[in-house]
Amino acid sequence: MTKKTNKSKKNSNLGNFSGGMKPPKFNPYWIYGIVIIVFLGIQYFSFGGGPVETNWQEVKNTMLKNHDIEKIVVVNREEAQIYLKEDSYADYADKLNQGFNTPSKFGPHYFFTIGSVETFEDNLRSAQADFNDSDRISLEYKTVHNYFSEILGWIFPFLIIIGIWWWIFRRMSKGGGGAGGAGNIFSVGKSQAKIFDKDSRVNTTFKDVAGLAEAKQEVEEIVEFLKNPAKYTKLGGKIPKGALLVGPPGTGKTLLAKAVAGEANVPFFSMSGSDFVEMFVGVGASRVRDLFKQAKEKAPCIVFIDEIDAIGRARGKNPNMGSNDERENTLNQLLTEMDGFDTNSGVIILAATNRADILDRALMRAGRFDRQIHVELPDLNERREIFQVHLRPIKLADEVEVNFLSKQTPGFSGADIANVCNEAALIAARRNRNKVTKQDFLDAVDRIVGGLEKKNKIISKDEKRRIAYHEAGHATISWLLEHAHPLVKVTIVPRGKALGAAWYLPEERSITTKEQLLDEMCSALGGRAAEQLVFGTISSGAQNDLEKITKQAYAMISIFGMSDKVGNVSFYDSTGQTDFGFTKPYSEKTAELIDAEAKELIDNQYQRALQVLKDHQEGHKTLAEKLLEKEVIFGEDLETIFGKRPWAKEEQLGDNGNDTKTEKPAAITEAKETEETH
Template identity: 50%
Template sequence: MLYRMIPGDQSREITWQEFRNTFFDKGLVEKLTVVNRSRVKVNLHRDATAQVYPDSPAANGNFYYYFSIGSVEAFERRLDDAQKELGIPSSERIPVAYRDEISWTGTVLSFAPTLLVIGSIFWLSRRASSGAGQSGIFGIGKSRAKLFNHETDVKIKFKDVAGMDEAKVEIMEFVSFLKQPERFQKLGAKIPRGAILSGPPGTGKTLLAKATAGEAQVPFFSVSGSEFVEMFVGVGPSRVRDLFAKARKNAPCIIFVDEIDAIGKSRARANIGGGNDERESTLNQLLTEMDGFNTTEQVVVLAGTNRADVLDKALMRPGRFDRHITIDRPTMDGRKQIFLVHLRKIVTSEDMDYLSGRLAALTPGFSGADIANCVNEAALIAARGNADQVIMIHFEQAIERVIGGLEKKSLVLSPEEKRTVAYHEEFSSPSPSGQVTAKQIQAGHAVCGWFLKYADPLLKVSIIPRGQGALGYAQYLPQGEQYLLSLAQLMDRMAMTLGGRVSEELHFDTVTSGASDDFNKVTRMASAMVTKWGMSKDIGTLYYDDDEQKLQKPFSEETARKIDSEVRKLIDEAYNKCKTLLTERKTEIGLIAEELLSKEVLGREDMVRILGKRPFEENKDFEKFFDRGHTSAPPPFPGEDQVPPASPTPP
């Protein structure tokens, strides 16, 4: 449309016969021009044409006629024949010119593929760099760290971080220095360069770093260690330089590098095959930026990792990361504080002190992320049941969901299978944290836990299938959080773990493969007692590492036979202890199994009713939450993970 609107020459196509009869034979043709060897443009005498054809558009200078030809040779031959026929002498014959023309539209279209390729590269470069806030392909070496404004983005304070009091005390030094640096500088102190926050996943390393920025009221740069490494050589060091350049412009500020082990692994084990190593170059640049010649700015570097043991020694030395802060899973008191933080947003009428204490007792080994997930799951369960508020039973069902997995209603067991499961269920024997996942347990485990002094008594057991490959769920009440275990405690735990197989032998004609995980657990425990903990008189106080990657054992064949003999001796001793106990308590095992068959869920109060009060002193911290009673009768609802409750706890 635009092309046609632009004023220019106008034309009309005619045939050879029309050309000859209308113009050529009447002597109106002034000149012929062959364009692109396919078309002939006819130039007429305007004055003569205006006299012969006064209404013809050819009288206008912007109009011309043309006709198409098959080949130039045929056109020239027909033109000569026509001029001979009219008797035109050679000196007066019509001149013929030849010209090649290319339209501007054709010129543009010829460049279209090139323009398309250039445009695609430009668009892809902008798209690739848009995540980093850079434009153009030259922004690939820029840092991808996200800047959080301390006035609008960082709202987390230390009061929002619970369960890590020691770590908060350590890191408060950074906050004090960033807020009042002159208080330290007048005494000659230098600002600590950084701190490594290490610990299991979900314990709150990133949360603590954000709280530090929120308390100090300074800008906060957050970046992942993997974002420094790209497929292009030199990008990692360039991004490190750019990150620290931005940080110095915003000083005082905090840089938080999450998962620093992605670039900070030890250089001794890397680059075995030679060649350039991008991670090593990035680490070298990071070392230079943290403790090079330019170290006077108030830039604090915090780093989080789950694997502090693999980090390079040069990165961990004072002057770079001055503080090594370990954040472990919270203790019972720490879990109670974390529950109180997350319960602020939950609608419930339960007594907060009792609720948080009971939930902390029910969740040994939980990290902060596990606790947040548990509280959220309780609210979801209450919402699915159209409840007005979240009550205790919802929290207990949420804990069962987190530990045991989703209830499998599609997996229906036959009566024979249920009976076998009741005596020897598909559970795991108790872990040191008190959690139990899908492996092996039975009524024999419960009786052993009840009558062995150092074993963990049963809190709740169910034969409702849960999780992946689990035919039930169980939870034990740990006897406090112990960090040191004596020989007597380990023997009781091994005896309890073997309770499944012993109970099978006592109550069934044949045994099953269900105790394989129990045997694995007992063998590992006994091997550690012999090779690492010095609990064997024959082997003595020696330590043998069982690293499977080593091709050669660290001991001789004779020592290996002694170790095998000692391990078997310990397991046999635990087996005999378990068998003696369960033979005496064979009646109680039957009562527990039959009760489990009829109710499918047994709680601590059922164990007390059937077996009597445990003949040992209980943990005082747990007794006040489990023996004083608390109402927990749930309203029935069709939730996808509803768990039939145990017997109502007496008021």
């Protein structure tokens, strides 16, 4: 009974090994290793051992003198090998015992290196001068060829060259094998797509994607197509061939694709557009063919191409005019595979890009990408949902409110919000706190938007005073103009490249009126106007302001049609199809008119800023001196000096409970860079 149990247990173990633990996969490189080891063994470990090294003095004074030598063989005119007589072998047995390398009993037993054959012959002749003729030993000569060394000497240089060549090509095609084996130069044309199926699942689901309600609904429907196609096909509908995710960086396009991979119970191929591009001609098209070949074999499945603009750029727009462009060949193959003569039933293409304007029109048409899903920056409610996702693993203090954080981060993408949460946790840990407080989040926002504080930066008193009046000029005008963004914080502490900065809480608008743009322009010119009024001179500190308002003025005239003289025209090409932009879409006369209108627009707002500051000169001075004293002032300081804004909206003034001095919004819309003189 015991025997049977042990036997069954043994069989069970064998079954577990064969079923669970896979034996090591055969590798052809093993054969090369075995061959090399065998050759080395033959070369360095000869069977039966070899002769023991000695010298001429010992041979002369001992072996020759005692007549123990049977014969001496000169090999290759370099080495003399000594053969002992059979009855004398026992006298030298102790010296010859070398373990595994003990010489054979039949010899040779000893060897030594001779200088020249003639000299050795003379020495041997003189050593045997007193011997009888019967006892004298004559020399034998022998030539031995070491074929292995000779062959190796010829082959070894070629082996080194081939090895270097193989290593270089392997480095150039690193990972190029895909399924055919990474680094194999013969599989460089194979697809590099990572395959996620039942053996390697993605854990991201739609629950991890906050906000993006409309975009999520579109991709959820694609997953539903694959799970239950009969629901749609019974009414005559067809499964979409592809969907293109378009939006600014950090908005969650790749995250949506990962959620699709986690939700859909079908194989998921993931790769980047740059994976098709290689230095070898024709590799990109070959990888496209191999990708779709694998996808058809595993259909139904999803193919995701991230940053498709790497190969999807509009044809004919490449500066290499007339040349054979590898990217265009890759794109042509992709167009053919997506919707060509051959059908790809059950293969859905997902792609993502933040540069949809440069994509080829043939790639964007229905039949290839039937759906274009726009993933935009999140609004207030969507930011609240994103914060709730990223705050899950963080230990929060009771004072932290998601509504407050979402209000303080206008214009932030999902990636920015994730960075804020992570930075806040790091700041709290740096301060040795057990929980992350609201102040940590606000400091994290300042750190991300404005840069690192540089309190030790050397600034003279005169420069600091100029910066204070400059910032106070911005704060004063933004507080007194109706459509300017409400200011919440001003600082003259250097942060990043800026020597001073003003934080605003911009109103989230879908459209912007001309009056709002003019008020923002006037507010941006407040710093330069303040320097002119107070010091009578201007500095380079307004560089960032001037750059911003110049772009804004030209946009108002040539894009938004907000000039009476130029008229209701727009010279902006939103399709991105303009050929290289070598020529302007208007005449030289119109260009002069646009320049004159932009200058007039900026000059008018500069004079307006000067007038506002003259009318409120005392308040501006008080604010600047307070800024010099405290280095940081908040919205309530301006309210104390100038009074409450009559047009202020309640939700824009912040909602942070009793602690009004920690009210810091996320959008830093104005920061000055000055030429460093230290």
